[in-house]
Amino acid sequence: MSTLVMKFGGTSVADLKRIENAAEKIAREHAAGHKCAVVVSAMSGVTNQLVAWCNELTVDHDAREYDAVVATGEQVTAGLMAIALQKRSINARSWQGWQAGIISTQAHGRARIQDIQSQPLLDALDRGEVPVVAGFQGISEDGRITTLGRGGSDTSAVALAAALKADRCDIYTDVDGVYTTDPRVVPQARKLKKIAFEEMLEMASVGAKVLQIRSVELAMKCGMNLQVLSSLDAPIGSELPGTLLVKEEDMLESHVISGVTCSKDEAKITLHAVADKPGMAASYVRPLANAGITIDMIVQNVASDGLTDITFTVPRTDLSRALKALEGANLGARDIVSDDKVAKVSVVGIGMRNHPEVPLQMFETLASNQINIQAIGTSEIKISVLIDEKDAGKAVSALHAAFELDKIA
């Protein structure tokens, strides 16, 4: 008998029919003898309405009141889900954040879970009950309702799974797993049965919006098996139906590359002919940092005549602010040019640690497709290139084929 935490996102509880459907899945796991704790999001659309009301009154609303208002979305789903489970003769009850002992920081609207006083929930599981916990929320030390920020229900689920020493945390969503790349772009994309946490983090940060990053980080830290699967289809068979996120050492046979991702959220800035001297990097990073703008890729060319060209990327939405900040900083550049028609295409895989040929293979594939590389960035398990936005689809398809991701079983 294992303990499972099952989390259902907004689209999986969007209406009563979907709630009933989710209850069926829970009932099946419960009947199979598992101890099940459930975490639910608000019915999709509900949170948006509540947020809109707060903003309509005033954009400068009190985050504590915002939290009291928006936390109701999950409270409703938790009660309805408990009723749907009771209808299936399961001894279920709803637990709000404050009832479930989910203690958070006081950073309203973006609180972090500090502790889960899990004994009451453990006792409930021991009695054969199915606790249905309202996700996304907690209670601060001074007794106010807090919320964890958008997507926080994933984090609630993983934190709860860790507190309950669960064997697995299943995240039910509207996709049936993590794919080698976006199936809408590359029809040959394959669902991964397993992916390492590190890979998922690299993939999440470059555009795969399956799981909230914080929840993946937390699962990695706790060593919690995390499965992403669809709430809409397929009964539970002998095999896990979704994608399982595991520790690197639990990847029995890792692929060299697990995925190709594409992000069009960035813009490129180039400073031409700036002085190549100590402190130069800090001098252009400083005004951006002061403006709260994150820099991603940075390329600095070899200097000639004591002058060098520097290229870096910033979030596309911050481009005009970034240019203003740089112009005001008096960097001595001959000129500053920008381009917001760029895409960042990345290949991700823990296997590349042992496969030094990966960068070569990537660059050759792009070259043979006449795609020019404007910048390169790497991490231990990722290589990213900045290319012209119009080449993005072609690049992703070519890399997906070159690394044989369409052949993953």
Next chain:
Amino acid sequence: MSTLVMKFGGTSVADLKRIENAAEKIAREHAAGHKCAVVVSAMSGVTNQLVAWCNELTVDHDAREYDAVVATGEQVTAGLMAIALQKRSINARSWQGWQAGIISTQAHGRARIQDIQSQPLLDALDRGEVPVVAGFQGISEDGRITTLGRGGSDTSAVALAAALKADRCDIYTDVDGVYTTDPRVVPQARKLKKIAFEEMLEMASVGAKVLQIRSVELAMKCGMNLQVLSSLDAPIGSELPGTLLVKEEDMLESHVISGVTCSKDEAKITLHAVADKPGMAASYVRPLANAGITIDMIVQNVASDGLTDITFTVPRTDLSRALKALEGANLGARDIVSDDKVAKVSVVGIGMRNHPEVPLQMFETLASNQINIQAIGTSEIKISVLIDEKDAGKAVSALHAAFELDKIA
């Protein structure tokens, strides 16, 4: 400086515009130097939606989960109202039932307030804050959310006013006070400046749906001044704009009659020629009581030949069940006839205690309008007659004029 509890019902907080409008009224009282505590209902329509969801899942839903779901309606309004007040530079915060220390019984869906641990709210008032309390809800001893039943926010407000030792409890609603009769039926109806609790109770029980009866009973018990007024119109002037409910001894000059009411919710049943013997009354009341059906007016005629006719009224919606229960009880009646085209018209007034001519005047008025009386019921401050439903409007108008209610200043 006085302490006020201001309660806003569902139509008074139906949307953001109305919430802002209510916030204006609170801001005005606050600026006038009063300590103000606010109680809010759910935005109108919200509770109905939440209840419908519970019922759609199963009509046999767990009342504890029902409470967790429907209590969110008031939680949302409380948060939004706090934001609307803060926007007006008022130091406001929302308090849910469990935060405000509103301890209730465990009778979920129809809980009663047992205690209000009011110190935190008193401290907040002393700091100049405006607490906005979610009405209709409390917390049981075992830490579950409870609700007080439909209209329970009125009760929340009165109980809170008592706990805070408020000088007055203002109930803002969609009518501007208590009228001598329904203004839609009798255009000459006048708004009462004052009404005694006892009168209001008699009027509420016969159709005036201005205040929840429990809240009036509670206010009477606590001696709390209770004002009914409109949230939609008129600024606050020197005079109280609504109707004030007061103790009988505080009615400086009481009218003989304060109101005429009409109820069409009843049906009449007559048992013809039943034996006139001890225990007869019990024999027909028992099957109805067993079926959970309430009897209102009862008329038993003088017996002749040891046989008598008995007439009584039951709620119209229970008529067919009542007839079935009576037929099954084998009462030995010659026949049982029923009529659901009846109306109960009542005159109410504490003044009638000292005016024995009231019944005569009532009966003469009806007689001169050719209205036949089918049954009569009385209390110390009320006389009710059962008449043909088609005569109801005429009877109310005639009585309203006869007792000069159109001349109340």
